[in-house]
Amino acid sequence: MELRFEVFIGEQGIAAEEELDPNDPHCRHFIALNNAGIVLGCGRLTPEGQIGRMAVRATLRQSGIGSAILKHILESARRSGRKDLFLHAQKDAQQFYTKHGFTIDGETFIEAGIPHIGMQYQLA
DSSP states (O other), X not given: OHHHIIIIIIITOOOHHHHSOTTGGGSEEEEEEOTTOOEEEEEEEOTTSEEXXXXXXXXXXXXXXXXXXXHHHHHHHHHTTOOEXXXXXXXXXXXXXXXXXXXXXXXXXXXXTXXXXXXXXXXX
């Protein structure tokens, strides 16, 4: 949660009540840690197959941490029998997800005051 607050609330100005939602206890959470146990990146997968809350510490972006977390989420979903996944990508992150095989699904929309685009991924 500390990293999510740092990135989404601190950096992006998202309201705390929008970042905190009732889905967290039902989601599968993924984190990347360093040897000291400090969280470097995170993401989550909802029971409905939505990837979200992907974040990496500002000083470590473009280091491959986000890609590693996303690949782990995809593999975990595949092993659990999911056929497809979806997400709401911030427009600035659209290229990151496209690079990993996600396709656009719909038009740009505003979520938490930030432009997003729906994207999907076929596992099977």
